[in-house]
Amino acid sequence: MSDLEQLKKELKALGAEYAKIKTLPPEERGEFGRQMNAKKQKLLAAIERAENDLESENIIPLDIYAPTAPNQSLPRLELGTEHPLMVELDKVVDIYAAMGFDVMESRQLDNEFHMFESLNFPKDHPARDGYDTFRTAEGFIPPAHTSTMQHRALKKYRHRLDENGQIAVVIPGRVFRNEDVDATHEHTFYQCEGVLVSKDATMGQMFGVLKHFFEAYYGQELKIKTQPGYFPFTEPSAELLIEKPASLGGKGDGWLEMLGCGMIHPNVLKTAGIDPEIYHGFAWGGGIDRLAMLKYNLSDVRYFESGKLDFLEEF
Numbered sequence: 001m002s003d004l005e006q007l008k009k010e011l012k013a014l015g016a017e018y019a020k021i022k023t024l025p026p027e028e029r030g031e032f033g034r035q036m037n038a039k040k041q042k043l044l045a046a047i048e049r050a051e052n053d054l055e056s057e058n059i060i061p062l063d064i065y066a067p068t069a070p071n072q073s074l075p076r077l078e079l080g081t082e083h084p085l086m087v088e089l090d091k092v093v094d095i096y097a098a099m100g101f102d103v104m105e106s107r108q109l110d111n112e113f114h115m116f117e118s119l120n121f122p123k124d125h126p127a128r129d130g131y132d133t134f135r136t137a138e139g140f141i142p143p144a145h146t147s148t149m150q151h152r153a154l155k156k157y158r159h160r161l162d163e164n165g166q167i168a169v170v171i172p173g174r175v176f177r178n179e180d181v182d183a184t185h186e187h188t189f190y191q192c193e194g195v196l197v198s199k200d201a202t203m204g205q206m207f208g209v210l211k212h213f214f215e216a217y218y219g220q221e222l223k224i225k226t227q228p229g230y231f232p233f234t235e236p237s238a239e240l241l242i243e244k245p246a247s248l249g250g251k252g253d254g255w256l257e258m259l260g261c262g263m264i265h266p267n268v269l270k271t272a273g274i275d276p277e278i279y280h281g282f283a284w285g286g287g288i289d290r291l292a293m294l295k296y297n298l299s300d301v302r303y304f305e306s307g308k309l310d311f312l313e314e315f
Helices: 003-023 026-057 084-098 126-131 146-157 203-218 266-271 288-295 301-305
Strands: 166-176 188-198 224-228 234-243 255-264 280-287
Touching (some): 003 026, 084 166, 084 188, 084 288, 146 166, 146 188, 146 266, 146 280, 188 203, 203 224, 203 255, 203 280, 203 288, 234 280, 255 288
Antiparallel strands (some): 166 188, 188 280, 234 255, 255 280
């Protein structure tokens, strides 16, 4: 009999010993119960150690330096794959890079200035509450939108205005919002911000850039339309819609709201040290998760963060 079996047998035998408590005088039952409980806890701890030791004995050591050729003594080695969101993010960046945009990575933590003040949000402005912002105990902000990088992008690349006449940059990154999670909302997701500044930037130019992007991403010609929007950092502001793509069975019979956009507010340019009397710009921002959901006709955004291998392996 193994040590583990013996310990389990002793634990089972405790049941009969517990029954003796009824035969004892009342004044002795409390002490007897404490002794029995202590004995039971000791046995349970010993059983747990024995089970862990047995489990360790059954583990096949894995030599990470061993060749990956088939070997019956080694577990099967599986190749990892990229997460579908990272695959789609790379496709998004590649399309913009082909149009001449630089790429700048977003931050995971930021501050009030870059989240709000540099983007023309006055202090105590009610629009700040609309972003359902997380905050750390130290006062830092996990960005609620990739627009937090807009001020840095304008300052980093403003020398380009003298060199080639324009700033053109996209900023992909992870963003965080204190939202109730459901099939179409996540507290953590990905966005891609775009910024272009030049002496002759126009709304028409912006719509041309965005139309080209969506057609390249979905691999088909698409109609676009706009509706009025509001963002403190753009004026005028708009929301861009595309006709439903073929991946969703679209036949020109439906519209999908894809992102917010607009001409960069003069105050945002001025804060970054760019003269709004000479230069104009436009900016936009949209979600990577939503792009991928529509492309693959997915019904629940939570699949991306679920960690379910059967879903992830489909990509």
